[in-house]
Amino acid sequence: MTTMLQVTDLGHTYGGDAGYTAIDDLSFTVNTGELVCIVGPSGCGKSTLLRAVSGLHRPSRGTVRLQDDPVNGVPEDLAVVFQDYSRSLFPWLTVAGNVEFPLRSRGIPAAQRKERAAEALEAVGLSAAAAKYPRQLSGGMQQRVSIARALACRPALLLMDEPFASVDAQTRAELEDLLLKVQREQDTTVLLVTHDIDESVYLAHRVLVLSTAPASVVADLPVDLPPERDQITTKEDPRFIELRGEVARLLRRPENVPVVADAEGAADSVDVEPVVAAKS
Numbered sequence: 001m002t003t004m005l006q007v008t009d010l011g012h013t014y015g016g017d018a019g020y021t022a023i024d025d026l027s028f029t030v031n032t033g034e035l036v037c038i039v040g041p042s043g044c045g046k047s048t049l050l051r052a053v054s055g056l057h058r059p060s061r062g063t064v065r066l067q068d069d070p071v072n073g074v075p076e077d078l079a080v081v082f083q084d085y086s087r088s089l090f091p092w093l094t095v096a097g098n099v100e101f102p103l104r105s106r107g108i109p110a111a112q113r114k115e116r117a118a119e120a121l122e123a124v125g126l127s128a129a130a131a132k133y134p135r136q137l138s139g140g141m142q143q144r145v146s147i148a149r150a151l152a153c154r155p156a157l158l159l160m161d162e163p164f165a166s167v168d169a170q171t172r173a174e175l176e177d178l179l180l181k182v183q184r185e186q187d188t189t190v191l192l193v194t195h196d197i198d199e200s201v202y203l204a205h206r207v208l209v210l211s212t213a214p215a216s217v218v219a220d221l222p223v224d225l226p227p228e229r230d231q232i233t234t235k236e237d238p239r240f241i242e243l244r245g246e247v248a249r250l251l252r253r254p255e256n257v258p259v260v261a262d263a264e265g266a267a268d269s270v271d272v273e274p275v276v277a278a279k280s
């Protein structure tokens, strides 16, 4: 198993040394082909973490390495899908035009761009909408275009920041299953931030639970569910229910102290790997 992403002792303080520390001492890895979900209390620093990982801003401390190379700007082989699909698609470009757009700046010739866009749109079930404009599509379809655009770049790492938070529950479930399908088919490495505990357990190979701000990793929870997930049967699985409860308990801890400190009963049944010592 190779390491795709290595985050070491990452910290970020907004406004200089005397400013506000959003994340601190944050370390974790993501292996190639893994889908890792990050959950954390509201405002704990999840987006700050993703911005640092994507090279969109330089962290105050620590390092991010993608395929062993330090990240010092936005890497070419990284793609990001944001929550707000309506602002991330260009309204004056067709669906195919939107998907092809980032390939232009990567210098990919026109014929290859068309081919890659068609392939990505097929993967998300939108081949028939290639000539339409974003305004002609539902919210869920627009977010599928954003996913296709990211996939067309064939990223080594796909970062997703609350990607399904702006769509209705039914569409959300469909998009979750679409992500699982393309992740399996293309063996994409995915790091996904979500507020939704069920979503994190349903999608992930591992769930990283963050503490309240400044965020650090409180637990690294392997999701030992069968790889084939199903919205009904997986969520009825006693193991799913147990894992979901464990993530909820970890998030509810006032200071997110590590599980080993006082969770003998709960931790016995769940293979939780404590990552940090209690915060002072």
Ligand SMILES: Nc1ncnc2c1ncn2[C@@H]1O[C@H](COP(=O)(O)OP(=O)(O)OP(=O)(O)O)[C@@H](O)[C@H]1O
Binding pocket: 014, 015, 020, 022, 040, 041, 042, 043, 044, 045, 046, 047, 048, 049, 213
């Ligand atoms: N540019 C900035 N300048 C100063 N403080 C900031 C800036 N961006 C974010 N913060 C602060 O850093 C903290 C973490 O913000 P961030 O958006 O990373 O959290 P989050 O976990 O993604 O939030 P949410 O759960 O609401 O999506 C918050 O307290 C926020 O107010």
